[in-house]
Amino acid sequence: MNDEQPAMVCASLIEGMQSLQLSTVGVDGIPHCSYTPYLHRAPGSFYIFVSQLAAHTRHLLANGTVAIMILADEQSTSQIFARPRVTYLCEATHIPPDSPDYESVMDDYQERHGKMAGLLRQLPDFVLFHLHTKSGQFVMGFGKAYTLTGEDLSVFEHSRTG
Secondary structure (H helix, E strand, O other): OOOOOHHHHHHHHHHHOOEEEEEEEOOOOOEEEEEEEOEEEEOOEEEEEEEOOOHHHHHHHHOOEEEEEEEOOHHHOOOHHHOOEEEEEEEEEEEOOOOOOHHHHHHHHHHHHOHHHHHHHOOOOEEEEEEEEEEEEEEEEOOEEEEEEOOOOOEEEEOOOO
């Protein structure tokens, strides 16, 4: 991984993982951490399908600001202190079932996540959100941190301290 380009490593991480860490804030101001499977369709565009029984879903419906993180599995990393990870600040938008994009997004989501996604799709409490990235950072390892810039956050600017 040392000689690889950060954009390629980040893309591989996003495509290789199936779930993301989710950080929301309730109306009471208390932060909440969770995780959920996701679909990545285009740069800066993630989709999640979550139950209204979950605190994070209620938070997203009340306040669309959310932070997400996709990180390398502990089993596949050589250094636990420098796990490759990408974090984004996002704006979540609820996509109702009657939206023109709903069925195609859910078809792609089900293709990625299999039979269980199809079963969940039938439940009335599950809702679809589009997470549009606003800012981001990618950490590839020690001394390899990048601020993501550009219109779709596809430009990797090496972060430096001091």
